[in-house]
Amino acid sequence: MSLTRTTCPYCGVGCGVLAGADGTIKGDPDHPANFGRLCSKGAALGETIDLDGRLLHPKIGGQATDWDTALDLVARKFSEAIAEYGPDSVAFYASGQLLTEDYYVANKLMKGFIGSANIDTNSRLCMASSVAGHKRAFGTDTVPGTFEDLEKADLIVLVGSNLAWCHPVLYQRIAAAKEARPNMRVVNVDPRRTATTDLADTHLQVAPDGDIALFNGLLAHLADVGALDQDFVANHVNGLEETVQAAKASLATASGLTSLELAEFYALWAGTQKVVTVYSQGVNQSRCGTDKVNAILNCHLATGRIGTPGCGPFSVTGQPNAMGGREVGGLANMLANHLELGDPAHRDAVQGFWQSPTICTQPGLKAVDLFDACAKGRIKALWVMSTNPAVSLPDADGVAAAISKVPFVVTSDIMEKTDTNNLAHVLLPATGWGEKDGTVTNSERRISRQRAFLPAPGAARPDWKIVSDVATRMGFAAAFAYQKPAEIFAEYVALDAATSQFPRDLDLSIFADKDYVELIPTQWPANNRRFFADGQFFHPDGKARMIPVAAPALTQTRFSLNTGRNRDQWHTMTRSGKSARLGAHLAEPYVEIHPDDAAAIGAKPGDLIAVESLYGLTILRALITPRAAPGQFFAPMHWTRQRSSSGLVNCVTAPVTDPVSGQPALKSGPVTAQVHRPKWFGFLACAAAPAPQTTYAAVARTQTGWQVEMAGDRRPSDWEAEVRALSGVAEGTASLHTDLATGTVRLAFTEGGLISALFFASPSPVVVSRSAVIGMIGTDIAASAALAGRPPADMPDAGATVCACFNVGRNTLLGAISQGAGSLAALGAVTYAGTNCGSCKPELRSLLAEAKLPMAAE
Ligand SMILES: Nc1nc2c(c(=O)[nH]1)N[C@H]1C(S)=C(S)[C@@H](COP(=O)(O)OP(=O)(O)OC[C@H]3O[C@@H](n4cnc5c(=O)[nH]c(N)nc54)[C@H](O)[C@@H]3O)O[C@H]1N2
Ligand SMILES: Nc1nc2c(c(=O)[nH]1)N[C@H]1C(S)=C(S)[C@@H](COP(=O)(O)OP(=O)(O)OC[C@H]3O[C@@H](n4cnc5c(=O)[nH]c(N)nc54)[C@H](O)[C@@H]3O)O[C@H]1N2
Ligand code: SF4
Numbered sequence: 014m015s016l017t018r019t020t021c022p023y024c025g026v027g028c029g030v031l032a033g034a035d036g037t038i039k040g041d042p043d044h045p046a047n048f049g050r051l052c053s054k055g056a057a058l059g060e061t062i063d064l065d066g067r068l069l070h071p072k073i074g075g076q077a078t079d080w081d082t083a084l085d086l087v088a089r090k091f092s093e094a095i096a097e098y099g100p101d102s103v104a105f106y107a108s109g110q111l112l113t114e115d116y117y118v119a120n121k122l123m124k125g126f127i128g129s130a131n132i133d134t135n136s137r138l139c140m141a142s143s144v145a146g147h148k149r150a151f152g153t154d155t156v157p158g159t160f161e162d163l164e165k166a167d168l169i170v171l172v173g174s175n176l177a178w179c180h181p182v183l184y185q186r187i188a189a190a191k192e193a194r195p196n197m198r199v200v201n202v203d204p205r206r207t208a209t210t211d212l213a214d215t216h217l218q219v220a221p222d223g224d225i226a227l228f229n230g231l232l233a234h235l236a237d238v239g240a241l242d243q244d245f246v247a248n249h250v251n252g253l254e255e256t257v258q259a260a261k262a263s264l265a266t267a268s269g270l271t272s273l274e275l276a277e278f279y280a281l282w283a284g285t286q287k288v289v290t291v292y293s294q295g296v297n298q299s300r301c302g303t304d305k306v307n308a309i310l311n312c313h314l315a316t317g318r319i320g321t322p323g324c325g326p327f328s329v330t331g332q333p334n335a336m337g338g339r340e341v342g343g344l345a346n347m348l349a350n351h352l353e354l355g356d357p358a359h360r361d362a363v364q365g366f367w368q369s370p371t372i373c374t375q376p377g378l379k380a381v382d383l384f385d386a387c388a389k390g391r392i393k394a395l396w397v398m399s400t401n402p403a404v405s406l407p408d409a410d411g412v413a414a415a416i417s418k419v420p421f422v423v424t425s426d427i428m429e430k431t432d433t434n435n436l437a438h439v440l441l442p443a444t445g446w447g448e449k450d451g452t453v454t455n456s457e458r459r460i461s462r463q464r465a466f467l468p469a470p471g472a473a474r475p476d477w478k479i480v481s482d483v484a485t486r487m488g489f490a491a492a493f494a495y496q497k498p499a500e501i502f503a504e505y506v507a508l509d510a511a512t513s514q515f516p517r518d519l520d521l522s523i524f525a526d527k528d529y530v531e532l533i534p535t536q537w538p539a540n541n542r543r544f545f546a547d548g549q550f551f552h553p554d555g556k557a558r559m560i561p562v563a564a565p566a567l568t569q570t571r572f573s574l575n576t577g578r579n580r581d582q583w584h585t586m587t588r589s590g591k592s593a594r595l596g597a598h599l600a601e602p603y604v605e606i607h608p609d610d611a612a613a614i615g616a617k618p619g620d621l622i623a624v625e626s627l628y629g630l631t632i633l634r635a636l637i638t639p640r641a642a643p644g645q646f647f648a649p650m651h652w653t654r655q656r657s658s659s660g661l662v663n664c665v666t667a668p669v670t671d672p673v674s675g676q677p678a679l680k681s682g683p684v685t686a687q688v689h690r691p692k693w694f695g696f697l698a699c700a701a702a703p704a705p706q707t708t709y710a711a712v713a714r715t716q717t718g719w720q721v722e723m724a725g726d727r728r729p730s731d732w733e734a735e736v737r738a739l740s741g742v743a744e745g746t747a748s749l750h751t752d753l754a755t756g757t758v759r760l761a762f763t764e765g766g767l768i769s770a771l772f773f774a775s776p777s778p779v780v781v782s783r784s785a786v787i788g789m790i791g792t793d794i795a796a797s798a799a800l801a802g803r804p805p806a807d808m809p810d811a812g813a814t815v816c817a818c819f820n821v822g823r824n825t826l827l828g829a830i831s832q833g834a835g836s837l838a839a840l841g842a843v844t845y846a847g848t849n850c851g852s853c854k855p856e857l858r859s860l861l862a863e864a865k866l867p868m869a870a871e
């Protein structure tokens with residue numbers, strides 16, 4: 014099998030992958046992001062490339078149609094809206110998961126040919142505060158760091174980043190560097206304990222949004238102890254005095270940390286030259302996200318800890334092409350190629366280069382405002398590309414209602430049924446990872462190729478082609494006559510050359526003579542060229558700016574909801590949700606609750622919790638753990654209306670945004686909580702796709718089909734009929750076992766001698782071995798034995814999956830630990846856990862720690 018050299022489509026680490034059409038997936042040993050490593054999601058890519066659930070033909074009103082009909086309709090509807098209501102009556106909502114070529118073309122169409130800047134992207138929910146903070150400090154949106162800096166640093170401060178789960182290969186690089194140089198220090202700033210915290214020497218459990226107080230306090234301390242780099246500041250930085258003054262006005266303890274914790278951290282920072290501060294959504298997704306970014310940048314600028322190896326601020330990007338989207342200007346307040354929308358000379362240059370009839374002159378609507386405009390009827394035609402806003406935006410039900418108000422909605426996606434597609438008039442089938450060609454830019458500005466190794470399925474087409482075809486039908490054929498992505502990339506590089514008179518960071522000249530087909534991963538402006546090494550920044554005077562920022566007053570609410578990610582799922586699960594291995598890690602939507610809070614609301618492990626805000630309600634499984642801070646819940650963002658009946662956390666989050674960046678504050682907001690007491694709890698494992706209708710239901714793939722965790726508010730009078738309906742088991746013999754004393758119900762369905770579905774219900778959370786029950790589906794085990802819900806005597810209960818690569822469960826691991834496997838290496842030797850991709854190592858460490866400290870266990 015010949016393998017194709019491509020790039021992982023998930024996170025911003027941008028790992029190189031060797032992939033084959035048979036589903037073979039290997040880490041690319043030559044890719045400088047990962048040197049052959051892959052995390053659990055990357056390693057499972059082969060399980061996500063099947064065509065199950067794919068959108069294979071254009072659809073209008075749910076009916077399959079041909080491309081010409083669909084494209085004509087889209088072009089006509091957009092043209093009509095523009096003619097009648099003006100260019101700002103239409104909008105694109107795009108994604109950091111588009112390739113650079115797709116993104117460039119969509120941005121060009123909207124800004125240069127339609128003449129509106131109403132193209133915003135899910136990067137507004139992700140990187141907007143970092144973009145705004147960088148621009149304020151540096152004059153450009155520059156990420157100066159490289160992955161190697163993390164290996165060279167003596168102190169790494171991870172702020173609002175769960176790197177172990179969200180950038181696992183980068184985390185592994187740090188873990189390896191720390192092992193090689195035990196003096197390296199890692200500090201984790203996060204209101205909750207995460208898998209990342211387990212690597213850290215110090216966990217600073219800040220109050221939600223306590224980061225500005227923390228870093229203002231650091232700046233004040235650095236000034237007080239004479240730790241500023243006066244020479245660097247005098248030559249290269251403006252704004253020191255007023256910024257230090259503002260910092261001193263902050264009360265560092267408003268960070269929620271003790272004076273001792275602060276003193277230790279400040280002394281460590283002041284005493285270490287090589288500091289890298291890595292930050293992510295705990296910083297960006299906040300009502301003061303931009304100020305948080307500048308509070309961090311201020312400390313690096315004031316000490317000259319920027320522009321040298323092993324040093325500097327490092328905003329890690331989330332999506333595979335979040336950085337590429339920023340480069341091509343895919344946000345509503347940018348132009349293209351890091352040029353300024355507000356600068357007439359820049360606009361003229363871009364318009365001249367594009368030879369376009371018009372160019373937008375005003376910033377367009379930012380994501381939250383864009384959907385607000387939809388709700389108000391101001392948007393007449395909307396095109397959503399490669400993102401799922403009905404799930405991922407705050408106030409998701411409000412957003413779904415807003416999309417429903419738009420007279421014409423078109424989506425481009427690889428999947429047919431998504432929460433957003435279900436609201437669209439026209440669906441356009443895009444080719445997905447493995448089928449499409451183009452480039453992506455990772456967190457360290459490295460441009461890599463994604464290459465096709467599979468044929469385009471059905472009628473699917475690449476996104477750049479779909480956009481170009483619509484542009485052509487809108488009357489712009491000459492400017493969108495691309496035949497292949499290489500031509501688009503070449504134009505993007507040429508636009509950079511044609512605007513080189515405007516000083517800025519983006520410099521693509523290194524790509525001018527590179528062969529696109531053979532392009533090897535390459536950083537801009539050039540491999541190994543370091544931004545700010547010469548102390549030159551991009552404000553007109555060449556200096557950087559420190560920005561005075563004030564710590565916000567911390568709002569006191571009884572409970573606040575923090576949201577984020579799981580190790581083995583990607584966003585709205587349209588792809589990662591296909592893999593049974595990945596689904597086994599955390600198979601239902603949960604809420605982390607501190608034991609004291611659980612006691613206060615009367616919640617026990619396994620209970621369901623109704624979490625509610627002004628915007629809506631979500632019902633989640635209680636995960637009671639001291640990892641959560643008191644008063645603060647954490648819930649994953651992944652569950653959708655497709656995968657759950659009430660597990661969508663963005664139904665509860667508020668559309669509150671940062672005033673500078675417009676990024677929503679998805680990490681904290683007031684909620685109430687109470688135990689939801691259903692009439693029954695249930696667990697179903699079955700071979701065919703289930704369609705549960707109960708108050709609580711969470712659907713996941715398993716090795717043998719599907720599983721559903723569920724709960725109902727009405728006790729069915731006919732259990733057999735109920736379970737047949739929800740599991741789609743029409744045929745087959747049912748064996749029913751009810752126990753009136755305990756109120757439990759057990760049902761097994763057998764077809765052709767094989768178990769096709771197993772169902773367990775009880776008035777309290779169901780205790781059966783999930784892995785054992787799932788393992789019985791499709792086997793010829795006797796129904797009576799299957800109904801025990803226990804593994805057969807000769808097959809121990811593995812417990813919930815920890816290691817996705819070798820399918821090693823929690824119970825197996827605890828067993829091995831109790832037999833004396835007291836280290837990562839020993840666990841690996843006995844169970845193989847952690848010996849392939851290594852993504853579960855943080856959890857293995859915490860199991861080892863738990864076993865040593867039984868009192869600290871959940
Ligand atoms: N497995 C997996 N990996 C992914 C993704 C995925 O869906 N799944 N998505 C990718 C994308 S697009 C992104 S943007 C990244 C996100 O990567 P991360 O930002 O690392 O992930 P999150 O879980 O969103 O949030 C990080 C942490 O911020 C903390 N936090 C919350 N509030 C605060 C606060 O006020 N201050 C501080 N200091 N911390 C706070 C949370 O407790 C959480 O642990 O992950 C990327 N990688
Ligand atoms: N509560 C809460 N909400 C959040 C966050 C959070 O931390 N908490 N994080 C936010 C962040 S940082 C992000 S980045 C967003 C992510 O949120 P989304 O972008 O909405 O999530 P995805 O599931 O990645 O959506 C990608 C869509 O594109 C489709 N797709 C995949 N490949 C292709 C392709 O090649 N072409 C096309 N046309 N479509 C394709 C997928 O099937 C899927 O429907 O969520 C945000 N929302
Ligand atoms: S760390 Fe994992 S998800 Fe991220 S690019 Fe690498 S393999 Fe893909």
Ligand SMILES: [Mo]
Binds near residue numbers: 138140331332
């Ligand atoms: Mo993101």
